[in-house]
Amino acid sequence: MLSHKVLVSALDECRDYVMIMKVEQIGIYTYDYANRFALEAGTIQESDYGKMLEDVISSDRAAYLKRKYEECILSKKKTLVDHTCFLKNGKRLCNGYVTPVFSENGACTHLIMITKIVEETKLRDKELYNATISERRKMIKKLEHSNEKYELITRNMSDIIIIVNNEGKIKYISPSCQNILQYTVDELIDEICFNYVHKNDLEEVIYRFENVETKKNHDPFEFRIKHSNQQYIWFEIKTTTVLNSLGELDHLVLVARDITNRKLAESELKKSREKYNLVSRHTTDLIKMYGLNGVIYFASPSHEEMLGYSASELEGKNMFEYIHPSDRLTTKEQLEESIKKKVPILIEKRLRSAKNEWVFVESIITPIVDEDGTIETFVGVSRNMTDRIKNDELIRNLDRLSIIGQLAAGVAHEIRNPLTALKGFSKLMQSTLMDTDQLRYIKIIIDELDRIELIVNEFMSLAKPQAVEFEEANIQDLIKGTLTVFETQALLHNVTIETIITHQEPLIIFSQPNQIKQVFMNFIKNAIEAMSFGGNIIVSLRVMKNDTVEVCFSDNGVGIPQERLKHLGTPFYTTKEKGIGLGLTISNKIIKEHGGEMIIESIPNHGTTVKVTLPLLIKSVCI
Secondary structure, three states, X not given: OOOHHHHHHHHHOOOOEEEEEEEEEOOEEEEEEEOHHHHHHOXXXXXXXXXXXXXXXXXXXXXXXXXXXXXXHHHOOOEEEOOOEEOOOOEEEEEEEEEEEEOOOOOEEEEEEEEEEEEOOOHHHHHHHHOOHHHHHHHHHHHHOOOOOOOOOOOOOOEEEEEEEOOOEEEEEOOHHHHHHOOOHHHHOOOEHHHHEOHHHHHHHHHHHHOOOOOOEOOOEEEEEEOOOOOEEEEEEEEEEEEOOOOOEEEEEEEEEEOHHHHHHHHHHHXXXXXXXHHHHHOOOEEEEEEOOOXXXXXXXXXXHHOOOOHHHHXXXXXXXXXXXXXXXXXXXXXXHHHHHOOOEEEEEEEEOXXXXXXEEEEEEEEEEOOOOOEEEEEEEEXXXXXXXXXXXXXXXXXXXXXXXXXXXXXHHHXXXXXXXXXXXXXHHHHHOOOHHHHHHHHHHHHHHHHHHHHHHHHHHHHOOOOOOOEEEEHHHHHHHHHHHOHHHHHHOOEEEEEEEOOOOOOEEEEOHHHHHHHHHHHHHHHHHOOOOOEEEEEEEXXXXXXXXXXXXXXXXXXXXXXXXXXXXXXXXXXXOOOOOOHHHHHHHHHHHOOOEEEEEEEOOOEEEEEEEEEOOOOXXXX
């Protein structure tokens, strides 16, 4: 027979409703102990200890319990007791069992009542509670005769109570071990408990056992115990120390609860999370999860590569902070439509990157609907559309250029023939006229016809690719030849041209020299015209690391505003009063045909720099 002290320590950790009554004599019973769950239920308080039944509960209830207690003592058997009631914490008590405890001389000293606590969820529970006492007793009477439905309470406990001595021997184990582990009590008594612990958990279990503190309660821990079928079951263990009269460790009381299903669920959840994280880490798409208020609580690592934000920077922020102001209203309206219809939506919007640039994305946003049909979360998957939009714009520009080229060819062809006649007869008139004013007029006509001819030639150059032959050319010579042409014009406009060419070895490019000269002449001509009051032009040359050469044309003229800079190179877009907007378009076309690239940088009131990069025919060492 277990000591009263040890039994109380064990039952205090039990997760069922446990109460101990002291038997003064048959018919007189006082409250001696209630475990933590009984106290939390609110049916008894520690201040009730020592009080008789009728001092705590109603007289009818006290009379009923006295009869059941007397029956239990006289039969010396566990007795089923009606303990169905609803508690203040929302749970209810089912029928319980009362077990008598006898002293060595055969006198009953205590009664232990253990009652299952279950959630009150079904209507029949309320009906049972609301039934009359006589009806409930009839039901209980029938249950008492059904051994299949109600076994001894200790055998059906959801926990296993184990008491081990300071040598690790099992001195007591509750009969519930047979249902959970398929061992009989006799098989386990006096066995070393460590023999049933999984080898991977054994070190920690022994460490805890050897270093057990003398304080009463210990933090729960988890380990695996061997089933009779040689499989292992996960348990959560709560430990209570029981000291002897000298204050030394006498017993350990272990309350073990089977958590195998929870562990399996946790393992499956972990695997799912690992798979999800693997996908989210390696996808280039942006994956976000956020609530109805727009607050992000998950962001995939791909945000850092596309937008420059780490996941931790985004989580906890409102997603609307990163959406372009012009797109916010549309996004909000579409989200509201998704909530209303509970269907995914497709949104195109712009997101702000860490560099304050706008990135075009296409997002599929899916609402997550719970069992109640409520939406609390959205999952958004976004794909970068910036390149696609740029390609679409490029295709539109190419189509536009093609149409412009066809139009230009037709117009130029129709203009060229009458233009030739006009120029010819104008020159004849110039040679025959003697009047000074008339000569001045005819000169103006010829100059304007020359300008028209120049425009027609530019139209023809834009309209169709010319069958030109590429050859090796020294780019230093091309630059020097171009500058020679502009020496006089620069002097007339009070403009100085400075060259910075430090690389003395020939830099050979594969090109059509006249076309490259045409490009360089166009840039120098634009620079001179941008400095109406004079200025300085710097032409520099340097070899790049990727076997290319870069030629820069810089002036300190009026510069070009940023909003106009992005349109340069578009056909018929010009910043000059008398320009037609084809010079840069043709120059860019020639550079592209040579496998190069043109970049224009400008600051208003400070000047403009045009950078032309062309591939070298032979590798050169960077300077």
